[in-house]
Amino acid sequence: MNSLNTDSLGRWLDTQDIAPGEPVEASYISGGTSNDIFAITRGDRRLVLRKPPEKVPPGRNETMLREYRVLNALNGTDVPHPEAVAVCDDTDVLGSCFYLMGYVDGWSPMSSDGWPEPFRSDLSLRPQLAYQLVEGIARLGNVDWRAQGLEGLGKPEGFHDRQVDRWLAHLAKFQFREIPGLDAAAAWLREHRPSHWEPGIIHGDYQFANVMFQHGTPARLAALVDFEMSTVGDPLLDLGWVLMGWPDADEDRTQKGYVDYTGMPDRADLLEHYAKVSGRDVSEMDYYVILARFKMAVVLEGGYARHVKGDGGNPKMAYYGKAVLDMAAQAAELAATTRL
Structure with missing residues (x-):
């Protein structure tokens, strides 16, 4: 109760x-x-x-x-x-x-069946939802975290040096099956760490599910919520988190995820907007998308392993089994085809 x-x-x-x-x-x-x-x-x-x-x-x-x-x-x-x-x-x-x-007076993309009106029927209003989404992390990553008292929250030094080993060590605690593509993605990530980056606050699980919008139009963020996985590291990983499942222009946008991406901007448009607001270099974004997919595969496998073992409290974890394999395969595919 x-x-x-x-x-x-x-x-x-x-x-x-x-x-x-x-x-x-x-x-x-x-x-x-x-x-x-x-x-x-x-x-x-x-x-x-x-x-x-x-x-x-x-x-x-x-x-x-x-x-x-x-x-x-x-x-x-x-x-x-x-x-x-x-x-x-x-x-x-x-x-x-x-x-x-x-209390935040706003609405969540998770609180209704599809986009609420007028975003449901007027596709011309939807791009601003996406631009506001990425603008939230652009501003978050630019907060002076030291001045705001967050010294010691994370360990930005060596952030990218630790990522692959950290998540593979986490996977080893519960791994019970092979995950094709994960090792290939891990090897690529080790060899292509960013040459330069600026530390900032990371949300850690940034997506439409963890923001709220103000009522009315045009779309305006009301709040970023759920900072459970937040740390100080490379803020571009939050953008990779957003983009890892974002549909290409030629993909079916209605069945891509838990929201309808019809009418949404392409990835290139989101990158341009983020770069304009944040001032950060997004030329190595494929690295962050691969890292996000790699990390997501490990995180979801933890939930699926609990489900298989009978310890999972959420029935939806049963669907993680295929999602893990898809995410690892997508990470390996991008690693094999990117020009970085």
Whole structure:
């Protein structure tokens, strides 16, 4: 049952001077194997609470604190995000660490069946959704992370030197089958590390599922959300994450992913917009797309391995089996054909 001890939460909110003395109302928004999210109302304050599931996975409390640290560092920047309000590291309050963020008045591409109107019927409005998507990470990557107190969040030195070995070591913990193409992609990545790059904040799982848009037109980002995998490294990996499944101009755009890409810009247009906003060199983008596909194959294989073993709580993990093979094959194919 997804519920909160609102009495305990209320006492803690009093210590934070958040509408002290007012009754606390909590309603469940979403959650599952990752994190639980609740809408919180107290007096005239509308907040959102994010916490691990009731059975807290190892390391998840630390991840909560890390997420909040990133969110708090974005306060005062030009990156659209939920305002960081308060964080609690006392697990006696709700059984885990948690944090509160401001309520975002907007819509998520995951909250409706297809694009909402007018983006559903007017294809001329859709390109701005894509340009806003990449603009979010362009701005995120340009935040002065040292000035915002994120020194030590990640290890940018040697970031690309570690990627292949790190993810292969992670795969070794649960690998139970061969994944054709993964070794070829790994070998190519080792030989083609970027010659120059500038560290910045990485979201880590950047896609339409993890942004919110403002109501109305034209499309405008309301917030980047879910900083669970955020770190300091090479921000171009976030762009590779967006582009790794983006359809080519001649592909069927209606069945490419969980959103309808019909009317969306081509990859080249997105690259140009990102480069204009960020000022970063995108000439080696194939490397980042290959790395993103390589990493995604490993991440999804972890979920599929849990499903095969009978430990997976999400039935959708059954579909990861083919997705892993496709992603690894696509990584190897691009590695074999790119001109980098």
